[in-house]
Amino acid sequence: MSAIRSASTFFGCETLNRVSFLREDVEFVKSTLTHGSTTFVPFLGGEALSLNGSLYQIQLDDSPSLLQPLLHKLLPLVNTPAGRAHSSGVNLTFLGLKQGEEAREGVFVYRSQYKGTPYYGIDFRVDSETIIKPQDIVALTKMTPLNRQEVFEMNNEEASLYSHAKMYLDWLSKYNFCPGCGSPMYPLDAGTKLKCSNLNSQVNCQVRDARVTNVCFPRTDPVVIVAIASRDFSKICLARSKRKHTDTIMYSTIAGFMEPAETVENACRREIWEETGIRCDDVAMVTSQPWPYPVNLMIGCLGIVDANGINEVITLTHDEELLDAQWFSTEDVSKALDDYNGNGMVHFKDSIRLPGSTAVAFHLIKHVCDKYKRRQGSL
Template sequence: MSEAFTNFMAGSPLNRLSWLRPSHSFLNAVIVSPATRWILFNGGQPLVASHPGTQKRSLALLTTEDVMPLVGAGPFFGQCEQEGENSTPDVPALEAARVRGPTIVFLGLQEAETSESALPSSDFKDPHSAVEKLDGSSYFSVDVADLDENKVNAAVENTGLAKDGSTLTFLEPRAAMSSLDVRFAAIFAEARSMVDWNQRNKFCPACGSPVYSLWAGWKLGCTSLLPWADNTDRKPCPSGRGLNNFSHPRTDPVVIMLAIDESGEKILLGRNKKFPGRFYSALAGFVEPGESFEDAVKREMWEEAGVKVWDIRYHSGQPWPYPANLMIGYYATADSSAPIRTDLDNELEDARWYTREEVLAVLRHARGTINNDSEPPFKIPSPTAIAGVLIQHWAEGKGKIQLDAGASATTAKAFE
């Protein structure tokens, strides 16, 4: 495609200000701004608000005052051995560090439409005056799974939203997706992946010591490297050598693809053994070490369905925060007359070719545009998932795909 499609949970509106993550002076100043908002999680479940007098739900956007009982008193970043003491800027092991309290993640700044984006770091030499000039809202997230349940419940009940009559609930994240608009879906994707990474990584991969938070939740350091650490009779942690082997957040790439037959009128869909009844989707799989995205498409199509593909074309990508995947969407060409095999990796219960008319009928049924009380013959993903987008765009002929010389002209015509 000449221009990638922006999927749900992509297209973040935040300026992440990544060069300012090490600056605890900036972060400590911006965190107390009245415009700052927080996304709260409990074991990866976001706090969702049901608003009085409506059927609508949304992410519960809390103020710093709301979360103070949960995150503790300042300094929030650049903490030292003694509580209340703030580190000097010249100690790398304490750059925006939190050595006590739940990990706080700085997500970024949503600037007003009139603001210039990607502000240069020279504008932030004086963090306090810079914060006063900021035109927008900063976002932070925190997961309270390790805190006392009664303490969490009391804090939630005492938030401004709860006092205004909203019902606040920690909701299963996939169910919460239906409550999100496009803007907050992208912020949610970043926040959930980051709090999950911090919650699941508690120990140094080099020596097994506990880790602590650096760079406002974007880096983990070994506690043996703290200036006050007692390392008597122990070998230095390998993470302290050279450039320091700190742990950084990870993203796991997953290819997800539709095989289109040479006529351009059929696509291959599969049914995973874990899927609910009659649900079919695009095939997908993790990219393995030493593999390009295109290599992964070929391998996964063969392993799952015994199908050889060629003319692999990129469509778009989608962050998928369960916990930290990046779905990379492709179309490919295949021979629909060749046999299908699901006995290689035994991941699929079934795989079959569907015609354009069959898929369009399911789409019309899902949208309620056909007068039919019966169930559709099969179900497909919603357009909030990239699999649903790939299927819908093919069925409706949306988007032009660049094809190699060997590809069918009929396929090319289907996307004009």
């Protein structure tokens, strides 16, 4: 496996064992919610909190005066309709058990084999009507929300924990009503599924009465992002978006949302043709990246173009999303990446910038450069 394939993209570092099969075990959920080591990543109204630029996390044993009274109120609500944030004031989601801690003294253990600090995301949406009250979380309301720059300056482990919690909590906060009948939904399985609360069998509900499954699962929106290279990797096509048009002149890869009934490869071919007019048959996946703004999965691919005087011709007039697209010399792009120190964007020629290492586009561009260098015998 190449270095790019084995390395985690930013937001893609999995340090928790999600033990997804244990989420439906109420005894497991309740025992994690009462263990002293259990660590919560608190959010207020959907925003994580900053402690000197880091992701604020609270351990039960370290903040019993804050957490014990909250958990005392929340434990009876597990898997009940009152567990929904409109009633409780809280969205709670189990993230997993920290890996690599099996030998630590006092570590949480379940059924003698599942070990590690339990992690939860918890998003407070309190008011005077909710079970958790504003006065229960005064200490948190004095803190500062985490800003996006702080997120991108974190190490990958911390950023990935943030991303994991944010994507579940974002889903829980938005999907309040059943898409089948409009009844309120409430969280099951430690905040990883939502169930329709409609018990009236006279009222039709496509979700509750579905033959295969009667719950709603978290949503992830897949996006294809593709680097376009010539067959010999000596040229790479990069584009400047109209949407991201700022003072910075940024050239990057092509990206777009996947559509229903589309393969990853077909979505890449469609996006490439719609945006650049280039015809590309040969598409392969390279890497992927969760992207928590709000709940995307970036599926990073490589598209190889066989130049024949037609396939490689750039036309920006189909959906007119791009300000410009150009074939650049991979040699020049490689030199820019070689000089990159890992911070911010990559300085390319003149005032052109390329995406930095927190973006999957960087890894796709690097993938093309590495392929080119390998062919040149310099890697």
